[in-house]
Amino acid sequence: MRKVFLKMLCLAVLIAGPMAFSWAQEDQRIDFSGYNIVFVSFDALQAAHTHCLGYSKETTPQIDAFASKGFLFTQAIAQSSWTVPSSMSWFTSMYPSEHRVVNKYSQYDGEKKVFSNLTELSPGVVTLAEILRENGYVTGGFTGDAGVSAKFGFGKGFDVYVDDKKFAGLDHSVPPAIEWLRANKDRKFMVFLHGYDSHGQHDPAEGYTLRFLGAPYKGTLKGGKEEQGLLRERGLNEGRIQLTKEDVRFWRALYDEKIYDANQRFKAFVDELNNLGLMDKTVIVLTADHGTEFYEHQRFDHGFSLYDELIHVPLVIYLPGVKAGKTITDQVRGIDLMPTILDLLKITLTDKEAAQMRGRSLVPLLKGAHVQLDAYTETDYRLYTHKRALRTSDGWKFIYALESDQKELYNLNKDPQEKHNLVNVEQRKAYELEQQLFTWLKSMPLKSGNYSKESMIKEY
Numbered sequence: 001m002r003k004v005f006l007k008m009l010c011l012a013v014l015i016a017g018p019m020a021f022s023w024a025q026e027d028q029r030i031d032f033s034g035y036n037i038v039f040v041s042f043d044a045l046q047a048a049h050t051h052c053l054g055y056s057k058e059t060t061p062q063i064d065a066f067a068s069k070g071f072l073f074t075q076a077i078a079q080s081s082w083t084v085p086s087s088m089s090w091f092t093s094m095y096p097s098e099h100r101v102v103n104k105y106s107q108y109d110g111e112k113k114v115f116s117n118l119t120e121l122s123p124g125v126v127t128l129a130e131i132l133r134e135n136g137y138v139t140g141g142f143t144g145d146a147g148v149s150a151k152f153g154f155g156k157g158f159d160v161y162v163d164d165k166k167f168a169g170l171d172h173s174v175p176p177a178i179e180w181l182r183a184n185k186d187r188k189f190m191v192f193l194h195g196y197d198s199h200g201q202h203d204p205a206e207g208y209t210l211r212f213l214g215a216p217y218k219g220t221l222k223g224g225k226e227e228q229g230l231l232r233e234r235g236l237n238e239g240r241i242q243l244t245k246e247d248v249r250f251w252r253a254l255y256d257e258k259i260y261d262a263n264q265r266f267k268a269f270v271d272e273l274n275n276l277g278l279m280d281k282t283v284i285v286l287t288a289d290h291g292t293e294f295y296e297h298q299r300f301d302h303g304f305s306l307y308d309e310l311i312h313v314p315l316v317i318y319l320p321g322v323k324a325g326k327t328i329t330d331q332v333r334g335i336d337l338m339p340t341i342l343d344l345l346k347i348t349l350t351d352k353e354a355a356q357m358r359g360r361s362l363v364p365l366l367k368g369a370h371v372q373l374d375a376y377t378e379t380d381y382r383l384y385t386h387k388r389a390l391r392t393s394d395g396w397k398f399i400y401a402l403e404s405d406q407k408e409l410y411n412l413n414k415d416p417q418e419k420h421n422l423v424n425v426e427q428r429k430a431y432e433l434e435q436q437l438f439t440w441l442k443s444m445p446l447k448s449g450n451y452s453k454e455s456m457i458k459e460y
Contacts, residue, residue: 032319033346034188036282037132038273039090039337041194042262043083043144044302046291047076047312049252049259057212059256062263062270063286066318068325070284071366075331076315077375077391078290082303083147085379086289086334087154088118091127093338093357095376097444099125101152102380118153126353128338129157129190135347138189142177144168144196147289158192167202167225170195170265178272185276193269197262200228200292200301204261212256219246223254232301236384240298248295255294283344284318285337296417303381306389306399307418311377317366319344328365331393333375335359376440390437398433407434 042063047053051060052067053074080086084104085096096102100121107114118125129139138159145163148154155161162176173195181191196202203225210217221227235241243251273279292302296309303310315332317340336359342349343361365371372393380386386402395413400406409423409430423430 031346032283032344034281035320035345036189036191036278037137037341037345038191038193038282038284039341040266040284040286041087041148041192042198042259042266042286042288042314043147043194043196044199044290044292045259045262045288045314046255046294046309047288047314048291048309049256050314052316053314057256059212059259060263060314061260062266063314063316066284066286067316070316070318070322070324070326072327073315073317073332073362074327074329076287076313077331077333077377078288078311078313079334079375079377081290081306081310081377081379082381083289084116084152087148088152089334090289090337091129091154092118092122092125093128093335093359094122094125095335095358095444096378096380097441098122098358102378103382104147104152108383115151117151118156125356127153127157128341129192131157131342131347131349131353132190132345133157133159135345136188138184138187139192140177140180140184140189141192141194142173142180143192143194144173144199144202146196146201148194167196167199169197169202169204170262170269171197171205174265174269177269181272181276181278185278193266195262195265197265198255198258198288198292200232201225202258204258208254208257210253210257212260213250213253217246217250217253219244219250221247221250223250228300232299235299235301236304236382241295241300242298243295251300252294255292280320282320283341284316285341286314286316286318287334287337288313289334303379304385306377306379306387308397308412308416311375311389311391317362319366324366326366330365330371331373331375331391332362332365332371333359333373336362336373374436376437388437388441390433390440392433396429396433398430398437400434400437409433 049055049059051058052064052072078086079089080096085102088099088101092099101116101118103116105113106116133139139157141158141161143163145166149163150161165172177193231241290302291310293299293309297307339357339359340362343363374393375391377389389399391397397410397412399408407423408421409426410418
């Protein structure tokens with residue numbers, strides 16, 4: 001009988017595959033309730049520049065290492081193309097139009113500037129940190145300030161929230177995070193670790209080494225945050241900018257260097273988790289709030305558009321004790337992370353908390369299931385634009401600009417670079433997706449209740 005059992009067991013492994021079997025085996029004994037959670041945001045990290053997602057250059061050794069042991073999501077989509085609204089969607093599981101922190105200022109009229117704040121704009125909304133703290137977790141946030149400043153409401157639910165240096169990198173946020181870990185290693189904790197290392201407004205303190213440049217650059221650009229800011233504003237004001245292929249190669253090399261440096265700085269935090277013996281009881285989520293543009297559509301920076309270079313981001317979930325190394329190709333969203341974390345930690349939600357969630361737990365995907373999740377994204381970046389987009393689970397993308405009625409349709413399976421607008425070619429598909437997008441838009445709350453384009457633009 002024992003030989004028959006072993007034969008059947010081997011057959012099951014061959015049929016199901018080693019990863020599916022490994023999870024099923026581990027799932028019998030692993031309970032993540034009471035585990036720690038570390039949530040890491042590599043700000044402005046484009047999926048296309050992430051090595052484990054197919055980029056040729058080895059820019060992300062630490063993310064790659066976790067991907068080899070955890071779950072790598074190849075189609076993770078942010079809910080906005082810049083930090084403030086996208087990051088708030090993580091911690092509320094709500095779309096930007098719902099949590100309403102869609103711009104830096106909620107009022108901007110002459111000399112009157114009122115910062116957008118979650119509590120003031122959406123009273124009653126609870127955050128991931130608040131729910132975890134209510135369930136006995138100590139909570140610490142260590143950030144680069146700017147778009148994740150506590151003044152927007154990001155500190156809500158955190159016992160400690162560090163945001164004292166604008167556009168700071170992980171070299172600034174990791175040391176206090178390590179100090180806090182040492183003080184709280186015997187308690188169950190949540191850490192939000194964030195750095196602007198890859199962001200255009202962050203330059204390495206030690207300068208650039210140009211290690212990813214290859215052949216010398218002979219153009220006129222110098223690099224650095226001042227120049228990046230000028231290129232960004234020129235694109236916003238003039239519609240697009242003019243750069244040579246060499247200029248773009250130069251800027252991408254600087255970007256790759258900053259991504260690599262961020263990974264190396266993150267390593268110090270990981271090393272401390274190991275030194276403190278915390279890796280075996282800590283769930284780790286690695287992701288980015290958005291990507292950034294490097295001339296794919298003749299602009300620089302992020303926020304103005306909803307192309308994939310801006311909303312397609314890396315996502316890795318590491319579960320201690322689970323032998324995974326698994327790639328998940330189903331499309332998922334930033335709003336899914338909060339319910340996933342709470343599900344993994346087996347936190348019981350109140351009816352009110354559950355009703356707030358617009359995302360879905362991804363735990364079934366970790367166990368081998370498949371889902372079809374459409375992704376809605378939006379941006380009202382600095383009131384320059386008011387765009388909404390639908391990225392379907394089967395690879396279509398429809399973008400609509402409220403301010404201009406401009407419509408764009410892309411078949412991402414055939415045109416991943418979004419170069420060929422099919423809105424006048426695939427008219428039926430464009431119409432279907434436009435109707436779906438506007439049905440979703442009408443589910444978003446407006447104070448006026450008037451869902452005309454003009455009213456929506458005014459509201460956001």
